Amino acid sequence: MGSISELSSDDEEFNQAIVASLESHAASEHRNTKSAQEVLLSLASQIDSNQRCRFNINRSSVLDGALRGFKRLSYNPMYQMCIKFSDDSGMDEEAVDLGGPRREFLRLLMEALILSPMFEGRNGKLNLALDSSVGDNSFVKPVLEDIADTDLYQKVKQLSECISFDDLIYATEPLQDxxxxxGCLRPLKCIEDRDLLVEDILMFQVVHRVCGAFERFREGLKTLGVLDAIRMYPDSFRPLICHEPSPLTADLVDQFFHIRLSAVGSNKRRAEECVVAFWRDYLQDVEGKYCCLI
Known part of the structure; x- marks a missing residue:
């Protein structure tokens, strides 16, 4: 009986260890499912609201004003930003920043950055712009659509579609310089060399050419620990950094249309309201059928 009791005690300790391990794993998973908003709010707690950094901004040149503010010797990322707008005549718009001017400034700054020379590419596929530095980016696999230069895109596309060795030689002639x-010149001996050449071009144009810009971007993300947070919660931050097309839903398509109904109480109005309901039923049926196919 003593041996059985000891065995039961061992089993109990083993079960407790399993439960503790599962609880620890569940807690770990919970920690790794924080939203980007939760993480950023936590990082923002480092900012001292009693200390201010003043930004003097003109709406016609938001990016220029932001750069002046960030380069100022008194700028400190751990101080709260205080935004003071001026109109085109240099008149003050608001003397005290209670949050509204700061939010508007950040919104305008994001819009200005998209249109600035810092980025290149098509909408939804913007990339950091030119830099000649080269680094270790073997994990990156760019695709043809990542090439922002339209002329180069067409030439590389033609190159990628070659089906004979003679076509391949002909397609590379405009690209020799x-x-x-x-540094992508390689001896072409067969049609299979086409894919390797296209890969070399993509890696240079999309990755190596802008590697230095990415390094500076990464250094900037280290401010207040943002880069470490992105590494810890990559799934939460991916939608903020990497473009992912939103699924087309029934509600989204419904919002594309503005319904103009006839006068209230008329027979035409009642018929139109029925049509609207049928239309929305149709959209939901299409969405449901598409989801089932997936």
């Missing part, structure tokens, strides 16, 4: 400057 580019390939030499990019």
């Amino acid at each position: 580019y390939l030499a400057n990019a």
Whole structure:
């Protein structure tokens, strides 16, 4: 009986260890599912609201004003930003920043950055702009659509679609100077060399050419620990940094249309209201059918 009791005690300790391990794992998973908003709010607690950094901003040149503010010797990322707008005549718009001017400034700054020379590419596929530094980016796999230069895109596309060795040689002729400057020249011996050449071009144009800009971007993200937070919660931050097309839903399509109904109480109005309901039923049916196919 003593041995059985000891065995039961061992089993109990083992079960407790399993439960503790599962609880620890569940807690770990819970920690790793924080939203980006939760993480950023936590990081924002480092900012001292009693200390201010003044930004003098003109709406016609928001990016220029932001750069002046960030470069000022008195700027400290741990101080709260205080935004003071002026109109085109240099008149003060608001002397005290209670949050509204700061939010508007950040919104205008994001819009200005998208249109600035810091980025290149099509909508939804913007990339940091030119820099000649090269780094270790073997984990990156760019695609043809990542090339922002329209002329280069067409030439590389033609190159990627070659089906014979003669076509391949012909397609590379307009690219000789580019390939030499990019360090992508390689001896072409067969049609299979096409894919390797296209990969070299994509890596240079999309990755290596802008590596220095990415390094500076990464250094900037280290402010207040943002980079470490992104590494800890990559899934939460991915939608903020990497473009992902939103799924087309029935509600989204419904919002594309503005319904103009006839006068209230008329027979036409009652018929139109029925049509609207049928239309929305149709959208939901299409969405449901599409989701089932997926």
